Amino acid sequence: MERTIVDVPKGARGTARQAAHDPQPSTGPNHPLRVAIIGGGPGGLYAAALLKRLDPARQITVWERNAPDDTFGFGVVLSDETLGGIEHADPEVYEALQRHFTRWDDIDIVHRDTHHTSSGHGFAALGRRRLLEILHTRCRDLGVDLRFRAEAPEDLPRTHDLVIAADGIHSTTRARHADVFRPRVTIHRCRYIWLAADFPFDSFRFEIAETEHGVMQLHGYPYAPDASTVIVEMRDEVWRAAGFDELDEAESIERCAKIFAEALRGRPLKSNNSTWTTFRTVVNDRWSHGNVVLLGDAAHTAHFSIGSGTKLAVEDALALAACLEERDTLPEALAAYEAERRPVVASTQRAARASLEWFENIALYLGQPPRQFAFNLLTRSRRVTHDNLRLRDARFTETVEREFGCPPGTPPMFTPFRLRGLTLRNRVVVSPMDMYSAVDGVPGDFHLVHLGARALGGAGLVMTEMVCVSEEGRITPGCAGLYTGRQAEAWKRITNFVHDRAPGTAIGVQLGHSGRKGSTRRMWEGMDEPLEEGNWPLVAPSALPYKEFSQTPRELSRAQLTDIREQFAASAVRAARAGFDLLELHCAHGYLLSGFLSPLTNRRTDAYGGSLEKRLRFPLEVFDAVRNVWPGERPMTVRISATDWAEGGTSAEDAVEIARAFAAHGADAIDVSTGQVVADEQPEFGRSYQTPFADRIRHTTGIPVIAVGAISSWDDVNSLILAGRTDLCALARPHLYDPHWTLHAAAEQGYTGPGATWPAPYRAGSRRPQTGRTDAPKPRLSLGSGDAHGG
Numbered sequence: 001m002e003r004t005i006v007d008v009p010k011g012a013r014g015t016a017r018q019a020a021h022d023p024q025p026s027t028g029p030n031h032p033l034r035v036a037i038i039g040g041g042p043g044g045l046y047a048a049a050l051l052k053r054l055d056p057a058r059q060i061t062v063w064e065r066n067a068p069d070d071t072f073g074f075g076v077v078l079s080d081e082t083l084g085g086i087e088h089a090d091p092e093v094y095e096a097l098q099r100h101f102t103r104w105d106d107i108d109i110v111h112r113d114t115h116h117t118s119s120g121h122g123f124a125a126l127g128r129r130r131l132l133e134i135l136h137t138r139c140r141d142l143g144v145d146l147r148f149r150a151e152a153p154e155d156l157p158r159t160h161d162l163v164i165a166a167d168g169i170h171s172t173t174r175a176r177h178a179d180v181f182r183p184r185v186t187i188h189r190c191r192y193i194w195l196a197a198d199f200p201f202d203s204f205r206f207e208i209a210e211t212e213h214g215v216m217q218l219h220g221y222p223y224a225p226d227a228s229t230v231i232v233e234m235r236d237e238v239w240r241a242a243g244f245d246e247l248d249e250a251e252s253i254e255r256c257a258k259i260f261a262e263a264l265r266g267r268p269l270k271s272n273n274s275t276w277t278t279f280r281t282v283v284n285d286r287w288s289h290g291n292v293v294l295l296g297d298a299a300h301t302a303h304f305s306i307g308s309g310t311k312l313a314v315e316d317a318l319a320l321a322a323c324l325e326e327r328d329t330l331p332e333a334l335a336a337y338e339a340e341r342r343p344v345v346a347s348t349q350r351a352a353r354a355s356l357e358w359f360e361n362i363a364l365y366l367g368q369p370p371r372q373f374a375f376n377l378l379t380r381s382r383r384v385t386h387d388n389l390r391l392r393d394a395r396f397t398e399t400v401e402r403e404f405g406c407p408p409g410t411p412p413m414f415t416p417f418r419l420r421g422l423t424l425r426n427r428v429v430v431s432p433m434d435m436y437s438a439v440d441g442v443p444g445d446f447h448l449v450h451l452g453a454r455a456l457g458g459a460g461l462v463m464t465e466m467v468c469v470s471e472e473g474r475i476t477p478g479c480a481g482l483y484t485g486r487q488a489e490a491w492k493r494i495t496n497f498v499h500d501r502a503p504g505t506a507i508g509v510q511l512g513h514s515g516r517k518g519s520t521r522r523m524w525e526g527m528d529e530p531l532e533e534g535n536w537p538l539v540a541p542s543a544l545p546y547k548e549f550s551q552t553p554r555e556l557s558r559a560q561l562t563d564i565r566e567q568f569a570a571s572a573v574r575a576a577r578a579g580f581d582l583l584e585l586h587c588a589h590g591y592l593l594s595g596f597l598s599p600l601t602n603r604r605t606d607a608y609g610g611s612l613e614k615r616l617r618f619p620l621e622v623f624d625a626v627r628n629v630w631p632g633e634r635p636m637t638v639r640i641s642a643t644d645w646a647e648g649g650t651s652a653e654d655a656v657e658i659a660r661a662f663a664a665h666g667a668d669a670i671d672v673s674t675g676q677v678v679a680d681e682q683p684e685f686g687r688s689y690q691t692p693f694a695d696r697i698r699h700t701t702g703i704p705v706i707a708v709g710a711i712s713s714w715d716d717v718n719s720l721i722l723a724g725r726t727d728l729c730a731l732a733r734p735h736l737y738d739p740h741w742t743l744h745a746a747a748e749q750g751y752t753g754p755g756a757t758w759p760a761p762y763r764a765g766s767r768r769p770q771t772g773r774t775d776a777p778k779p780r781l782s783l784g785s786g787d788a789h790g791g
Contacts, residue, residue, distance in 0.1 A: 032058075032160075032161030032162035032291070032324065032330055033055075033057060033058050033059060033161055034058075034059050034159070034160040034161045034162070035048075035051055035058055035059070035060045035061070035160060035161065035162045035163075035164065036060075036061050036063065036152065036156040036159075036160040036162070036163045036164070037060065037061065037062045037063065037163075037164045037166060038063050038152040038156070038163065038164065038165050038166060038167045038172075038173055039062075039063075039064065039165065039166035039167035039168060039171075039296075039298070040062050040063075040064030040066070040068075040132075040146065040148065041132075041166060041168065041296065041297075041313065042076070042128075042131055042132065042135060042296075042310050042313055042314060043166045043295050043296035043297075043310070043313025043314060043316055043317050044062055044064075044164065044166030044167075044295065044296070044313075044317075045062065045132070045135035045136065045138075045139055046086075046093070046135060046313075046314050046317040046318075047164055047166065047295060047316075047317035047320060047321065048060050048062050048139050048144045049090060049093065049135060049138045049139050049142055049144065050089060050090065050317055050318065050321040051321055051324070052139070052142040052143060052144050053090060053142055054321060054324075054325060056142070056143065059145075060143075060144045060145065061144075061145040061147060062139065062144060062145070062146050062147065063147050063150050063151070063152035063153075064146070064147065064148050064149075064150065065149065065150065065151055065152075066148065066149065067148055067149055068132075068136060068146075068148050069129060069132075074127060074128060074194065074195075074196040074223060074227065074228075074229045074272065075125045075126065075127060075128065075196075075221060075222070075223025075224075075227070075228070075229035076125060076126060076127070076128045076131050076223070076310045077123055077124070077125045077221065077223075077307040077310075077311075078097075078124055078125070078310065078311055078314070079124075079307075079311055080122060080124070082311045082314055082315055083097070083124065085314075085315065085318045086314065086318075089318055089321070090138070092138065093134065093135070093138050096134045096137075096138070097126065097131070097134060100126045100127075100130050100134070100224075101124045101125065101126050102124070102125050102126065102200065102222045102223055102224060102225065103122075103123065103124050104123055104202070104203055104204070104221075104222065105119050105120055105121055105122055105123070105203075106118065106119050106121065106202065106203035106204070107119075107121055107203055107204045107205075107206070107378065108201075108202070108203045108204070108205045108206070109205075109206045109207075109373070109374040109377055109378075110205070110206070110207040110208065110263065111208045111366070111370055111373050111374065112208075112210075112366070112370060114370040116370060116371060116374040116396070117203065117396075118374065118378055118389070118392070118393045118396045119392065119393045119396070120391070120392030120393045121204070121392055123204060123221065125221060125222065125223040125229075126223055126224070127223050127224050127227065128310075130224075131310075152167075152173075154176070157290060157291055157292055160291070161291060161330070162291050162293070162324075162330065163291060163292045163293070164293055164295050164320070165292060165293065165294050165295065165298050166294075166295040166296050166298060166313065167298055168296070168297045168298060169280060169282060169297040169298070169301055171294070171297070171298035173292065173294070173298065174284065174294060174298050174299075177289045177292065180286060180289040181284045181285065181286050181287070181289065181294065182284065182285035182286065183282060183283070183284045183285075184282075184283045184284075184285075185280050185281070185282055185283075186280065186281040186283075187278055187279075187280055188278060188279045188280070188281065188303075188356055188360065189235050189236055189278075189360045190233050190234060190235050190236065190278070190279065190356070190359065190360055191233070191234060191235075191236050191239040191244070191276045191277070191278055192231055192232065192233040192234075192276070192277065192278075192279065192304075193231070193232050193252060193253075193256070193271075193274050193275065193276045193277070194229070194231055194272075194274055195229075195230045195231070195232065195253060195256065195269045195270060195271055195274055196227055196228065196229055196230060196269065196270045196271075196272070197220070197227065197228045197230050197264055197267055197269060197270070198226060198227060198267060198268075198270065199226065199227070199228065199265065199267060200222035200224065200225060200226065200227065200228055201220050201221060201222045201228045202222075203221075204219075204220070204221045205218065205219075205220040205221070205263060206218070206219060206220075206377060207220075207260060207262075207263045208362065208366070209259050209260060210366065211238075211242065211259065213238050213241040213242040214234065214235060214237065214238030214241060214242075214363070215234065215235070215238065215362055215363045215366065216232065216233070216234040216238065216242075216259060217232075217233050217234070217359060217362060218230060218231070218232055218233075218260045218263055219231040219233065219304070219305060220263065230256075230260075230264070230269060231304060232256045232259075232260070233359060235360060236278070239276065242255075244276060249271055249274060249275065250271075252276065253268075253269045253270075253271050253274070254268075254269075256269055257269045279301075279303055279304070279356060280301060281301055281302075281303070281349065281352075281353065282297065282298075282299070282300055282301045283300060283349070284299055284300070286338075287299050287334075287337070287338045287341075287342070288334040288335075288337075288338060291330060293320065293334050293337065295313060295316045295317065295320065296309075296312065296313030296316055296317075297309060297313065299316070299345070300312065300345045300349060301349075302345075302348050302349050302351075302352035303352040303353070303355055303356035305352070305355045305356055305359060305381075306348070306351055306352050306355050306381050306383070308348050308352060312345060312348060315341070315344070316337075316341055319337055319340050319341050320333075320337045323336040323337040323340065324337075347686075350684075350686040350687070350689075351381040351382060351383045352381065354380060354381050354382055354692070355380050355381040357692060358376075358377070358380035358381075359380075361696065364695075364696065364699035364700060365377075365699060365724075367699075368724055369403055371396075371399060371400045371403055372400060372403065372404065372722070372723070372724055374396075374400075375389070375396075375397070375400045375722060375723055376723040376724060376725070379719050379723050382687060382688055382716075382719070385715045385716065385718075385719045386411075386412070386715055386718035386719040386722055387715040387718065387719075388715075400722060401722065404722055407753070409750075409751065409753070410751065410753055410755065411714070411718050411749050411751055412427070412717075412718045412721040412722040413426055413427045413428060413714060413717040413718050413721055413729070413745070413755075414426045414427075414746065414751055414753060414755025414756055415427065415721075415755065416460075416755065417460070417704075417727055417728060419582070419635035419637075419668045419669055419704065420633060420634065420635040420668050421633030421634060421635070422506055422581055422582060422633075422634065422635050424460035424461050424506060424728070425460050425504045425505075425754060425755050425756075425757075426458070426459070426460040426742065426755040426756060427460060427717065427721050427727070427728050427729060428458070428459045428460050428461075428717065428728075428729060428731065428741075428742045428745075429459060429460065429461045429462075429463060429706060429728050429729065429730035429731070430451075430454045430457075430459045430461070430462040430463055430730070430731070430732075430735045431463060431708055431730035431731055431732040431735070432463040432464060432465050432466060432510045432584070432586075432639075432732075433465055433732050433735075433736070434465045434466060434475065434479070434523070435447065435450060435465050435478075435480075436475075436476050436478035436479060436522040436523060436524075437450075437478055438478055438479060438480040438481070439478075441468065441471065441474070441479065441480055441481030441482075441483065441484065441487050442480070442481075442484075442486055442487050442490045443480045443487070443490045443491060443494060444490065447464075447480065447490075447494060448493065448494050448497060451464065451494055451498065451507065452494065452497050452498065452501065452502070453739040453740075454735055454739050455497075455498040455501075455502035455505040455507065456501065456502050456505075456739070456740070456759050456762070457735070457738075457739045457740035457741060457742055457743055458505075458740065458741075458742030458743035458745075458746065458756045458757070458758075459505060459735070459741075459742045460505065460506065460728075460742075460755075461505070461506045461507070461508055461581075461582065461728070462498065462505060462506070462507050462508070463507075463508045463509075463510055463584065463730070464480070464491075464507070464508070464509045464510055464580075465479075465480060465510065466479070466510050466511075466512040466586050466591070467479075467480050467481060467482050467491075467509055467510060467511055467512070467571070467575075468480065468481045468482075468483070468512065468513060468514065469481070469482065469483055469511055469512070469513055469564070469567040469568050469570075469571040470483050470513065470564070470567045471483060471536070472518070472536055472537070472538075472539070473512070473513035473514050473515075473518065473564075473567070473592065474514055474518055474519075475514045475517060475518050475520060475591075476518075476520055476521060476522045476523075476531075477522075477531070477534070478522050479514075481571075482509070482511065482571040482574045482575055482578070483567065483570070483571060483574075485574070487574070488574035488575075488577060488578045489578075491509070491574075491575070491578040491579075491580070492577070492578040492579055494507070495507050495578055495579035495580055495581075496579065499579065501759065502759065504754075504757055506581040506582060507579075507580060507581055507582075508580060508581060508582035508583065508584055508637075509575045509578075509580040509582075509583055509584070510583075510584040510585075510586050510639065511568060511571050511572065511575065511583060511584070511585060511586060511626070512585075512586030512591050512592070512593070513564060513567075513568075513586075513591060513592035513593070514538075514591050514592065515538070515539065515540045515541075515553065515590070515591050515592030515593075515594075515595045516538050516539075516540035516544065516545065516546050516550070516551075516553040516590070516592075516595060516601070517546050517550075517589075517590055517591055518536070518538050519531055519535045519536050519537075519538055519551060520550075528546065528547060528550065528679075529549070530549065530550065530551055535551065537551075537553075537554065538551050538552075538553035538554070539553050539554050539555075539556050539560060539564075539592070540553035540554075540555065540556065540592065540595050540601070541555065541556060541592075541595045541596045541601060541602040541603075541604055541608065541609065541618075542555050542595075542601065542602055542603040542604055542609070543555045544601060544603065546590065546678075546679055547679045555604070558606075561608070561618055561621075564592070564622070565618075565621055565622050565625050566625070568585075568622045568625060568626050569625040569626055569628070569629050572625075572626040572629050572630050573629050575630075576629070576630060576631055576634070580634075581634060582634060582635050582636070582637065583626065583630055583634065583635075583636050583637075584636070584637040584638065584639055584671060585619075585622065585623055585626060585636065585637070585638045585639070586639050587619050587638055587639060587640050587641075587658075587662075588639040588640050588641040588671075588673045588676070589639075589641060589673065589675070589676035589677065590641070590676050590677040590678065593618070593619040593622060594640075594641055594677060595677075596608065596609075596615055596616075596617075596618045596619050597615050597616065597619060597640070597641075597650060597658060598615075598641070598644055598649055598650050598677050598678075599615065599648060599649065599650070600644055600646060600648060600649045600650075600677065600678050601677060601678065602615050612654055612657060612658070616658065616661050619662075620661060620662070620665055623636075623638065623662060623665050623666075623667070624665055624666075627665065627666045635668035635669070636666065636667055636668055637667060637668060637669045637670065637671050637706065638659075638662045638667045638669075638670055638671065639670075639671035639672075639673055640655060640658055640659065640662075640670060640671070640672060640673065641655075641673055641674050641675055641676065641677050642655035642672050642673070642674050642690070642693035642694075642696075642697070643655065643674045643675065643693060644674075644675060644677045644678055644681060645674060645675045645681040645682050645683040645684070646677070646678050646680060646681045646682065649677065649678065650677070652693060652696055655672070655693060655696075655697060656696065656697055656700050656701060659672075659697045659701055659703055659705075660701050660703070663701065663703045667703070668704065669703065669704040669705060669706055669727065669728070670694075670697055670703055670704075670705050670706070671705075671706040671708065671730065672690065672693050672694035672697055672705050672706065672707060672708065673690060673708050673709065674690045674693060674709065685710065686710065687710050687711075687712070687716070688707070688709065688710055688711050688716055688720065689709055689710055690707065690708055690709030690710070691707045691709065691711070691720060691725055691726065692725075694706070694707040694708075694725065694726050695707075695725040695726065698724075698725070698726065698727070699724075704727040704728075705726050705727055705728075706726065706727070706728040706729070706730050707720055707725065707726035707728070707729050707730070708729075708730040708731075708732070711729050711730075711731055712731070712733070712734050714745035714748065714749065716729070717729045717731075717745075740762075742756055743756055743758055743762075743766070747766055747767065747768065748768075752766075
């Protein structure tokens with residue numbers, strides 16, 4: 001199982017505190033002159049070369065515990081972006097690298113005896129040993145003192161102006177100052193071994209082997225005219241079931257060669273002190289301490305499946321050298337270095353985590369059509385997207401689209417999708433967003449304009465905010481309801497507008513009860529803060545307040561549970577009469593029904609608490625009551641929080657079982673959100689960060705899903721739909737920014753089909769308006785000083 005540890009070894013706290021009070025060497029206003037670098041990997045060596053080149057007066061020493069030709073792994077992949085930075089900063093290193101690069105454009109994916117190739121990707125690799133030789137030579141030529149088979153002294157911070165800790169994933173420097181750097185190390189689920197083959201692959205090759213013990217995969221790529229890197233990876237339980245835990249190095253290598261004999265052309269595999277290991281993601285709260293700074297794997301790691309370790313280390317070195325040149329003092333330079341690199345690294349780590357988790361869960365996707373599986377693999381990290389892949393390899397992408405069912409010229413997002421008796425014309429959903437603008441629960445002109453505008457904007461489905469089933473079930477005094485006939489009539493006015501003026505757009509209602517998160521101010525007045533006056537009593541599964549200052553709810557009695565269940569059913573009847581096309585039951589975000597599902601908020605000891613089956617009991621009773629009165633041809637969905645982002649809360653495995661339970665009772669799709677259940681949650685935000693939970697539910701259960709959470713571009717929607725990670729995409733903030741988001745997405749893709757029809761009064765605006773002149777002549781020749789001849 002994946003686990004996160006805080007890497008603070010014994011004695012580290014005292015050592016770090018002592019170092020913090022040790023006198024630091026005085027540095028000038030700029031350019032530290034005495035520089036020690038701990039670690040002779042690519043990042044440390046390149047930092048040494050850059051700093052020495054920028055100021056030959058610097059005394060730079062590199063301390064490396066291994067011999068010059070000791071190295072682990074085989075090939076190193078560098079991106080064009082990284083190479084561009086090297087070329088600009090040190091042309092000599094760049095030229096030396098260029099002479100030894102192996103380049104290729106293709107990615108081959110072998111899955112269930114089918115072989116698919118995608119082109120246009122552009123890779124460059126060379127041997128790690130060759131890379132080190134180039135950097136050794138460059139450092140020596142510049143006068144850097146390279147000390148091999150030498151442990152770095154602990155007093156370097158006192159004897160040098162700057163200490164760069166590039167000592168790898170197991171950094172002793174980081175451990176020594178762990179209470180300052182505050183490292184967190186996450187251990188993941190797969191075992192892998194780094195090997196080599198004595199021939200060059202034609203491409204970057206991914207090969208999947210389905211064995212009697214489980215799924216294994218090969219990652220391979222060429223790095224020399226006569227050699228390729230080969231990484232074999234599998235989940236830990238597969239590794240043990242296959243008996244690799246009982247094999248020595250030679251036996252493991254021979255076994256891997258047999259499993260992937262076809263990919264290896266029957267050739268053997270080579271090792272270099274190769275051992276099975278488990279990948280660890282390293283994150284540090286701080287990257288510098290006094291005059292000590294972390295670089296490369298000491299500061300951060302990113303999974304090998306996106307090839308970023310050496311790339312990040314080299315880019316760290318470039319940024320650190322630049323910041324030391326640009327800033328007046330060392331503290332300013334180190335702060336600027338971290339500020340520049342941290343967001344870049346965080347983005348890379350999010351992509352790397354998405355990639356490694358895809359491979360951890362690869363068994364989920366094996367049943368996909370082969371080309372869709374290949375597309376899913378290629379877009380796993382979210383860095384390669386549908387639009388990006390169309391540019392790289394239009395033929396491959398168009399074939400995947402055709403097999404998916406896209407008519408010619410139709411992006412995946414504009415294909416229809418059917419839920420029970422409702423066919424949505426496209427895959428875009430306007431996500432429920434609380435507006436807090438109702439009066440006595442009655443939606444007014446604001447709701448008409450808000451929902452009407454988004455319906456006119458082209459989405460396949462527009463959802464209301466959470467509509468409350470009782471006055472006591474409101475979040476704020478501004479929440480809309482469906483507990484009176486007057487409210488139902490007001491909603492009918494809105495659904496009539498959508499059906500009359502935006503034909504083809506469906507409108508859905510989300511029913512919910514606030515539970516312990518009710519009786520609060522409107523969001524812009526103080527989110528989750530109790531009302532200054534006029535509070536109403538709260539109820540919840542258990543008498544637990546949401547926050548320390550929140551009102552403590554009463555634990556619901558059996559009689560109250562019956563009343564609330566009937567309130568949901570009565571609201572559903574009103575919703576049907578009001579003309580809604582779809583109904584969603586809100587079982588997420590810590591509101592009442594969500595409160596029953598999470599073990600963190602349900603502490604009951606009766607039939608409605610304890611095991612997951614018991615925690616599901618009341619939400620399922622409510623679902624059944626609503627389904628029984630909701631028209632049979634109209635679909636019902638359920639929104640859940642697939643994780644609480646808190647220890648001891650709902651797990652991803654729980655979410656699968658929750659989805660299964662609702663589907664068994666008649667849910668047509670699961671709207672997969674996360675969090676907002678407990679106040680001390682620690683969500684891992686990022687682009688499409690909640691999609692993996694929807695993906696897991698879809699591929700584990702076969703239930704249609706709606707993905708939500710930081711999906712902000714039409715390219716993301718196309719990518720997720722075509723990869724099969726979701727059936728529908730719900731977007732919130734993009735629709736606040738642009739009510740016509742879907743129509744504009746169609747226009748930007750040149751799509752004019754039935755999946756996105758402009759309302760007749762708006763058709764004149766279906767093209768982007770002209771701006772200022774853009775056809776001015778471009779410069780054809782640029783002459784620098786000394787380039788021109790003249791008298």
